[in-house]
Amino acid sequence: MRAAAAPLAAALFAAPLAVLLAAAPARAQEQEKLPHPGWSFDGPFGTFDRAAAQRGFQVYLEVCANCHSLKEAYYRNLDGIGLSEAQIKAIAASVSVPTIGDDGQPAERPALPSDHFRSPYPNEKAARAALNGALPPDLSVIVKAREGGPDYVYGVLTGYADPPAGMKMGDGMNYNKAFPGHQIAMPQPLHDDQVTYADGTKATIDQEAHDVVTFLTYIANPEMETRKRTGVKIMIFLALLTGVTYAVKRKVWSDVH
Numbered sequence: 664m665r666a667a668a669a670p671l672a673a674a675l676f677a678a679p680l681a682v683l684l685a686a687a688p689a690r691a692q693e694q695e696k697l698p699h700p701g702w703s704f705d706g707p708f709g710t711f712d713r714a715a716a717q718r719g720f721q722v723y724l725e726v727c728a729n730c731h732s733l734k735e736a737y738y739r740n741l742d743g744i745g746l747s748e749a750q751i752k753a754i755a756a757s758v759s760v761p762t763i764g765d766d767g768q769p770a771e772r773p774a775l776p777s778d779h780f781r782s783p784y785p786n787e788k789a790a791r792a793a794l795n796g797a798l799p800p801d802l803s804v805i806v807k808a809r810e811g812g813p814d815y816v817y818g819v820l821t822g823y824a825d826p827p828a829g830m831k832m833g834d835g836m837n838y839n840k841a842f843p844g845h846q847i848a849m850p851q852p853l854h855d856d857q858v859t860y861a862d863g864t865k866a867t868i869d870q871e872a873h874d875v876v877t878f879l880t881y882i883a884n885p886e887m888e889t890r891k892r893t894g895v896k897i898m899i900f901l902a903l904l905t906g907v908t909y910a911v912k913r914k915v916w917s918d919v920h
């Protein structure tokens with residue numbers, strides 16, 4: 664009985680930790696074909712790489728924002744990727760958003776940090792009309808809405824190629840390895856040196872895709888870091904509590920054994 668005590672204690676400590684570690688990579692098997700580039704926010708201790716997320720914001724703004732909205736995000740959310748209040752104010756102020764003027768007529772005003780990101784098109788019809796009938800989905804929660812999450816979005820952005828011989832492509836469609844059905848209406852959005860990074864990072868397609876996906880994952884989960892910190896604290900607390908409870912049990916029962 665005595666000899667079994669130590670392994671038992673170890674098992675009790677290990678159980679919550681194992682649950683914690685297993686939770687993160689529990690993704691469906693179907694994504695085996697998707698690339699797994701590795702992310703700063705992976706795992707129970709993962710955080711958002713601030714520099715990558717800021718570069719990703721630049722990619723969103725200069726490239727994706729021409730077609731895709733980010734309706735659920737506010738400019739003030741940019742504080743979570745390390746931008747200062749002054750920087751956020753300046754970014755918002757450079758965009759004009761619809762308002763109602765003093766004369767009661769539709770007008771425009773500079774955006775405030777408390778405004779939602781401005782959408783490129785006023786409505787779905789306008790978007791479809793401009794894009795050959797295709798609808799660019801809102802990107803606010805795209806990494807949560809699609810199976811494969813960040814790996815999938817990264818896979819789409821880096822998955823353009825020539826269609827295999829004999830594959831019939833629809834009008835205006837592009838071959839894409841990661842997109843279901845492999846025909847996507849979105850023209851390849853990223854190319855080498857599509858953007859110029861202020862921090863000197865080389866803007867390859869992979870880099871741009873990795874950065875913008877880091878940004879979009881933050882936008883979809885602005886509370887992720889707090890949630891993970893709380894989770895880790897709870898696990899440590901539970902592990903300690905398990906230990907204390909076990910020690911008390913041994914003390915209480917010590918005369919009986």
Ligand code: HEC
Pocket residue numbers: 722723726727728729730731794797798799800805809816819820846847848849850852853875
């Ligand atoms: C020229 C307009 C245009 C640009 C620029 C553009 N997209 Fe798209 N995107 C589209 C359209 C249209 C679709 C819908 C495609 C379809 O349904 O076949 C789409 C679809 C997508 C999808 C959805 C795939 C799915 O599962 O539904 C993702 C993810 C995506 N775009 C991300 C991006 C990102 C990130 C950028 C910036 C790097 C970007 N797009 C730039 C037009 C654009």
